Amino acid sequence: MKIDQDVSWMRDGYPATHWKKPDTDSSVVVCNLSPRHCKIADGHMGQCGVRGNVGGELFTFNYGKSVEATMEYIETEAVNHFRPGARILSLGNIGCMMSCDFCQNWRTSQVRHLDQNDVRRYTPEQIVETCRMLGVGVISWTYNDPVVWHEFVVDTSKLAQKAGIVTLYKSAFYIESDAVEELIDCIDIFSISLKSMDEKFYRKFTGGTHLQPVLNMIRKVHAAGRHLELSQLLITGRNDNEAEIRKTNDWVLEHVGRRVPLHYVGFHPAYLYTNVARTGEDILVRAREMALEAGIRYVYCGNMFRNGVSDTRCPECGTLTVRRYGLTAEPVALDEGGCCTGCGASNDVVQALAGRNAEVALETSPDGYRCEEFTWSAEANSVHIEVGFDQQQVCAVRLERLGTDAVPAQNLATGGVLRRLIASRQTDAETGVRVTLPKAARLQFFPVLDRAHFPTSENLAREMAGYREARAAETVRA
Ligand code: SF4
Known part of the structure; x- marks a missing residue:
């Protein structure tokens, strides 16, 4: 892929790290950030589509370029054992070192499908200041994959840690060892998505990557003593069988031990793999049972809105210690x-x-308030609420649950670079959410199909269409 000056985000590069020249007078550069080690000719991008060679030097073209910053829950990132229930500021960038045919965020990870209107520009200082202003204690590098955003992630994470803000890295972790060492110094929480325990799966479905480098880097993070949680998306017809699940459980027990939390996560049909159904709930529940029986202490079903499948129970006495439903959590018996x-x-x-x-x-709004409602459905039990307003001010938004009195109303704040908030179903009885906001503020709903899914307006229309087709096909087969 060539660097294209007609594409606005490709016009300004930022000096990249982790590269070399194969010999001193070569105009070719080799990127060593991920194990792909792309050899890149002058004027071209590497395979991720965001790191390119300009005049014999490597530049990153996504420094500070992000999709809309969003306030979510820490559980959105498959993190259940660090500050349960905490609100986080989630940031995703553009590009990816992998190209999975089932990618849940393909509209931003695969830059040839990127809509330039979805790209925002932030500085490290703006992000940290927004967290400080809104009292958000965790920044999450998430959605497509933070590996290819390395320089911006490291710069911002260092600044965040100095300000007392925790940093979270959600990744498929196809990354080289030197870069991981830099991350270990500035990231507090690692949530790693292990795609499969099968090398053939990586080669065939993720764009020709390999399993072993991922396993090596998971072990490196664990050995460094950083907080680690692992997840695996169980993909219909691909890795959702007991033999695969057993291999994952065995590797976890042997290499990182029974105390590292493990999440088995439901998949929704997306990108090029849409002619199948979502992961069956019975498969997720069975995977959890198998892992618990094997001896892993904390095992969770992800992307399931049901009681009892993502709670934490004391491994010694069985007491319910953290109650969870979908993406929300409440410690009930922990000190x-x-x-x-x-x-x-x-x-x-x-x-x-x-x-x-x-x-x-x-706060009292001079214009008064208005309400809009979003209804939960089989497809979407969470929603991003995007509020348009004057960014200099804090804009408070009230969320009330429809169909139940069991969950109290909440006021949440947007401001700084933050305009999106997640709301997620918290009980079986709930039918939706009512949003109250100042009359002058604009409001747009983006249904979230699964956790760590960043909905853009266009991918949503296509994914919903694909999902409905897959469900219709399943119904006919049944
Ligand atoms: S980060 Fe991008 S350019 Fe660098 S090796 Fe990986 S895919 Fe290639």
């Missing part, structure tokens, strides 16, 4: 140190009570 209040055993939960979020006041 500050993450120990069970019933028997005192460690539940391996870091900063267990620090995820409680401060309530903000719904």
Whole structure:
């Protein structure tokens, strides 16, 4: 792929790290950020589509370029053992070192499909200042994959940590060792998505990548003592069988041990793999049972809105210590140190009570308020709420649950670079959410099909269409 000056985000590059020239007078450069080690000719991009050779030097073209910053829950990132229930600022960029045919965020990860209107520009200072202003304690590097955003992630994470903000890295982790060492110094939480335990799966379905480098880097992070959680998307017809699940459980037990939380996550049909159904709930539940029976202490079903499949129970006495539903969590029997209040055993939960979020006041608006409602459906049990407003001000938004009184209303704040918030179903009885916001503010709903899915207006229309077709096909087969 050539660097194209007609594409606005390709006009300004930023000096990249982790590259070399094969010999001193070569105009070709080799990128060493991911194990692909792309050899890149002058004027061209590497395989990720965002790192390119300009005059014999490597530049990154996505520095500071992001999709809309979004306030979500830490559980959105398959992180259940660090500040349960905490609000996080999620940031995704553009491009990816992989090209999975089932990608859940293909509209931003595969740059040939990127709509330039979805690209925002942020500085490290703006991101940290927004967290400070809104009282958000965690920044999450997520959605497409942060590997190809390396320089911006490192710069911003260092600044965030100096400001007392925790950093979270959600990745498929196809990355080289030197870059991981830099991350270990500035990232607090690693949530790694292991696609499969089968080398052939990586080669065939992820764009020709390999399994072993991913496993090596997971072990490196674990050995460094950073907080680690692992997840695996169970993809219909690909890796959703007991033999595959057993291989994953065995590797986890042998190489990182029974205390590292493991998430088996449901898949929704997306990108080039749409002629199948979502992962069956019975498969997710069975995978969890198998992992628990094998001896892994904390195992969760992801992308399931059902009671009892993502709770934490004390591994010693069985007490329910953190109650979860979908993406939301509430510690109910943990002390500050993450120990069970019933028997005192460690539940391996870091900063267990620090995820409680401060309530903000719904200030009087001179224009008054208006309400809009979003209804949950089989496809979408969460929604991104995008609020248009003057970014200099904090804009408070009230969320009320429809169909139940069990969940109290919440006020949340947007401001700084933050205009999107996630709302997610919290009980079986709920039918939707009512949003109250100042009359003058614009509002747009983006249904979220699964966690860590960043909905853009265009991919949503295509994915929903693909999903409905797949469901119709399943119904006919049944
Ligand atoms: S980060 Fe991009 S350019 Fe660098 S090796 Fe990986 S795919 Fe190639």
